[in-house]
Amino acid sequence: MADVTHTPSMTLLDRLDEAAIASAAPSQTELMRELRIKGRPGWTSNLPPSLAAFVTNPKGMTGVIVLLGLILFSLLGPVFSEYNPQRRAGKPHVAPSYEHVMGTTRMGKDVYTQLAYGSRTSLAVGFGAGLAAALIGLAVGISAGYFGGRIDDVLTFLVNVVLVLPGLPLIIVIASLVDSAGPLVIGIVLALTGWGWSARTIRTQTMSLRTREFILAAELMGERKWRIILKEIFPNMLSFFMGGLVLGTISAILAEAALSFIGLGDPNAVTWGTMLYWAQNNMALQVGAWWEIWPPAIAIMLTGAALVMINFAVDEITNPQLKASRKIGRIRRFLARRGRSADVF
């Protein structure tokens, strides 16, 4: 890259006095060095730009790695345990030891085994319900936004109903009507009640996108409506869909845990939520058996945190102002060195 620095003009001495010369900016290469900006690393430039942006984002990658770790744990974790999660495996409330890495519950069941098997169910319900809710929200949102008119009126009414109904109490009512609801039922209920926010966001975005002229151009070209939705509107909606998916998953996991915790789940099922239920029931903390509570609690927190970080990363990628703010520290120091302060940050 050609280094272009403005050399002070000696033909206009009265214009550029010493102060002006002294305040001159460093050259572009010097500036890059001072702000510690490296030239483009090789391998990420081969990926599509949004993927490359995600992969180089520390928050996003941390979230992805933690999530992958949890998923791996749910798949492989049970392999390392010879116990049955639903049967007695040892004495009750044994502290973490060699035979029971995370101790045992009040009933004598191995905590590690429960955690491992439980994560399969919890994650499956969480992701499943999250994905289902996101897809329903997508379908409803795009249809309402694109077709407008009567269809929009009906669908918006539906969305408002779903949004207005208080989430958890409704789930409680439904779950209690279905005897003891297993994880599958809970998952279905969560999916059917959780799509409202996603639908509303996507509807708004679709409506604003609809006024963009490339949609009109496609219509005036005679494209079929379904093609327009699929290939013109949806690709522009990806980040909102991802956001809705991530948030839907978080709320599904938490809701499942909450429902099981208050005893509305199937007490014979093994999920993080039921683990907490039994721990609560057996007054684990009061008895000092911290190992019955902390593992499922930490698992839930980690999952939530990982998903939220992925969401932050998606936000950062789609909002260039957020991305630039990562360099605030270095820029502030650059200015401070020259006796200046920041304009607007």
Next chain:
Amino acid sequence: MYSDRVLMQVRNLTVDYVGDHSVARAVNGIDFDIREGEAFGLAGESGCGKSTVAFALARLTRLPGLVSGGEVRLNGEDVLKFDKARLKAYRWNEVSFVFQSAMNALNPVIPVSEQIMDVIETHQPDLGAEGARKRAVELFDLVGIPSKRLDDYPHQFSGGMRQRICIAIALALQPRLIIMDEPTTALDVVVQRDIIEQIVELKGRLGFSVLFITHDLGLMIEFCDRIGVMYSGELVEVAPAETILTDPRHPYTRALGNSFPPLTGPRLRMEGIPGTPPDLRALPQGCRFAPRCPHAMDICRSVAPELRAYPELRSEAACHLLN
């Protein structure tokens, strides 16, 4: 019309845009003066850096923009070195601004009177609420809007009136310089003329200077006293408005002037300027306009020309052809 006393001196101003893997130099060490009572125009096309300069002078450079060097002198003080407290006194009291979509930046749920008074009370708190209200009434009179509409909401005014309200807000504390970045671009041509004429009248009466930025060179020549033409981050010519029209020195200025179809005379085919401005991350060696210049010589492609003064024309230009 305007004095020769200098109000603001811009020296060696450099603004960079900081990217992930590169730095684009949007403004490359430019110098110019704004005199008291003068309307100074910055002309150029998209990507030339004129709006970046406006934001830099107003100390509103947002990330990823960074003012990496230079001085902006007002009364001997360097505006770029102002701290937060000094900035507060600077903004609106000495320099105020009107931006392109300012009329859309008015808060739709707050009456206009409150928005004006807000600005006054922030930057001149000793006026008090009553003083602010009185000033607001004066300002409405100044821009020709009936003061009984002071408590209306922004949506109750037309686009042109909203822009006039923004101009009134800019005048609130009697600044010495108003920076206007495309203030009439979003308006229809009849409304635009009205507003520009109003600005001219107010300028004559109140004596402030204007830094006027627009891509409409014809409007700029009508309105401004002196004009600086920017190309790809540099000033290529600075001259009085009439000279830009009748005797442009730089090939880019000349070509730009020829890009406006006339309203009279025979209908002749005209050519714009072929090609596009260079990518700021991969600038050519030598003069930045050389790739598109019909008169480019060898020296143009290797050595960047400097802005030199030509006192007999009262103008400055950066071109090897003139030497």
Next chain:
Amino acid sequence: MSLAELEIPLKTKPVGEAPVIEMEAVDKEFILGGAFLNQTFLKALSGVSLQLYRGKALALVGESGSGKSTCARMLARAYEPTGGAIRFHGEDISQFKGQRLQRYRAEVQMVFQDPFGSLNPTQGIGYHLERPLRLHRPDLRGRAAIEAEMLSLLESVGLRPAADYLKRRPHELSGGQRQRVAIARALSVQPHVLLADEPTSMLDVSVRLGILNLLEDLKQQRQLAALYITHDIATARYFAEEAAVMYAGHIVEQGPSQEITDNPRHPYTQLLIEAVPNPHRKMGVVPGRRATDIPLRTRSSRGCPFVSRCPKATSICSEAMPDPITVGPGHTARCHHV
């Protein structure tokens, strides 16, 4: 190298040639709001008549709210007229259905104002050209034929080397280049009519002439009937042989563009020309003149819409909309006091 000076040929209308597409006394109303039985209607167009001829351009000049964009959208059949008719080669286009309608989509094409907004940011340039070809060009069989046509289109709008552009995304192109892609897309289906809705107002000044010259060349080569919508009467005069000035949904003056700018007869046209930035005069102050908004016409509006701003207005002007009066060869104006 001096600027090439070519007198733009002023072809006169061949006597007896029928228009390719025309609007006949078209009205268009939009619902503004209000409850059932008590709704207010915005009359966006009132009695608009215009004709487009093969190989000629008509400029529609007006400010925002004049109805010029609505005209274009109606010619493209994005809206149906509330009154009057639009005829393509004599046929009423509102009767088109199914296959005939699909064919019409290829016969009338549009280029939009915002070069970025008219392209899908998530798709490459190749996609934008391939879709129209797949939809309307059954004569192109197979991948190779389609690709060859795409390259040829890109070259005809001045984007070279064409192969480079196919893979790029819109954000990688400049405004002028995007607009050329939009023109290529419109041409890909071999239209008879090209509707250009302010194609250059969002482009840099130095790029505008390039686009207008391109449109002129294509118009002549392919004998397109062109509608050029603009708020800039100077480019209207440059590009189009005929011009029509619109105000509040009415055409108030119509005629050869050079004649209209040299000799404007309607007070609104005169106001427009006087307001256009003219670097050859220095800014003077005309005190007291304050522009007002373009009025909203409803069903109950009567008389000339310009009456609130017109220096020549009298009582008859508020009662009856004037009919077109001939004020020169092919030049009409709707004013009682012309």
